[in-house]
Amino acid sequence: MTEQPSQGSAGYQSDSSTRVRAAEYWRRNIRYVGILLVVWFVVSYGFGIIAVEPLDAVTIPGTGFPLGFWFAQQGAIYVFVALVFVYVFLMNRLDREFDLSEEDDT
């Protein structure tokens, strides 16, 4: 990592094809974020709060956890961790695909 400005393809200051690619990159990013946030909402607010009573009628087999209670106090947190790592994976792949990865900065 250096402090020098990167040359040429820094995204906004160069030619129009770079701008089109940057816009496409951004559109894909927004789609990933949107899908992941839907999952985030469903497991926490959906399973853990709104639908907690019907889910509590089910007990997770082999344990004493009512399902809704488990989502609210355990499951949602595990899904949160997974979501962040899925996003890291998707974005690293997207950065490479669009050649916007920072590896070539250094």
Added chain:
Amino acid sequence: MSVQSWTFILVAASFTLYIGIAVWSRANSTKDFYIAGAGVSPLANGMATAADWMSAASFISMAGLISFMGYDGAVYLMGWTGGYVLLALLLAPYLRKYGAYTVPDFVGDRYYSQTARIVAVVCAIFVSFTYVSGQMRGVGVVFSRFLEVDVNVGVYIGMAIVFFYAVLGGMKGITYTQVAQYCVLIFAYLVPAIFLSLLITGNPVPQLGFGSVDQASGVSLLERLNGLHQELGFSEYTSGTKSRLDVFFITAALMVGTAGLPHVIIRFYTVPRVRDARLSVGWALVFIALLYTTAPAVAVFARTNLINSVSEVPYTEVPEWFTTWESTGLLTFDDVNGDGRIQFVGPDSPLANELTVDNDIIVLANPEIAGLPNWVVGLVAAGGLAAALSTAAGLLLVVSSAVSHDLLKRSIMPEITERGELIAARISAGVAVLVAGYLGINPPGFVAQVVAFAFGLAASSFFPVIILGIFTKSTTREGAILGMVSGITLTAAYIAYFTLIHPELNHADNWWFGISPQGIGTVGMLLNFAITLTVSRFTPDPPPEVQQLVEMIRVPKGAGAAHEISA
């Protein structure tokens, strides 16, 4: 060895470690002081973030709160972890790309306005100070209970330690000390939890243990606890008592507040690259989840243990821990019916409740209640101190950088030299420690509530304008300023009305739509979004440089160069 000697040894050893790290990682430039030279690895930063984030409230109070609230405790568990998903997906990578030193720095540049910068500085200082005074108090409580010194002496010792590594090392010193503090606090939290889980269920993993079979009764532990609750007139543990709507709004306020807290956001300025910022949030959440998935298990174990060891026990035969905690005033027994036995019962019982237990002692007293070895008790004290000190240091740094960077360098005296700014940063960190210590010794009566409300204030001020600043190009300075001011004003006014002005009216019948003051930050955030977007439509578009700036922060490439464009 006695509990006190173990506590003394473990606390002294951990403090020596923190001071050693502080000397080793001295800050030499403002970049070191504000953002640790942007050279921290994502894993170390994740650990430091976790320690920074998990305060005395998470370590000492949370499991106790959950054990009293049952299902409703989920607001803290989901609220204080779900915000990291928002941070990773919506904030951290872009703010790292922009490469500012502070949160007001970004707000001021993106909204091309000194007014926006100053509003952000005021919000940052307000939020951080309300939060920090509670930490110093936590330090005092741990000292007074375990080392039998005065609460105030405890605060002085805590101040001296934080002063040393925050003033000397800045963000660099704080970061590496926090890595050590995380290790101390998570070890101190997990050891008693694993002991308890083995003792009660025979399963060494607490996360699974509280869903297993209670070895004493042969039925599932949660079923057993629900049964005990029913017998004693408490509501069912796994169901809770708050309205669904209120649970929803409180969870949202805590989540969004987490993502808007300046001391959490600046942690992601300290890593070298945008992709490190994303990954670092992931690591932070792993380290936080380790404690947050253990807490509800500890809550269930503690609740069962407490009921079993005090219910209907004659007062003359109470265990030793009962008497020790009674002397601190955090546990009180009043023999209402004069039968000499302890009736610990809920609101639905025909009997009168005779035992009051403060939330805060559940985690601290847990090892004693379960009869764990003395060194485990001492370890918990060291862990509680690590949690309180690490959070206090992170918050103090926000205050110090808001003063020396945002007010002096970027507003009042832009010609200040690098050396001058570094001295100013150290002095303001020093002053901030003194103010925090003063607030810890003379806590305003409402500190305990205010700490929880810091989230509502952060949610209603910073979160919307930062998100809109990244995801839209057309949001204007007029929109952002009015949005921040109206969001934080509504939230602060609602909280002040129900907690300071008319505390007697503070129950669900008087709340708007049944939303408690804890959940109002969500409404403030929605108002902030609505006002920012509406005003932006009717005011002139941001200048082209700002629109280019927004395009620039959206792509990761060239993270090092970013700051110079706008400076």
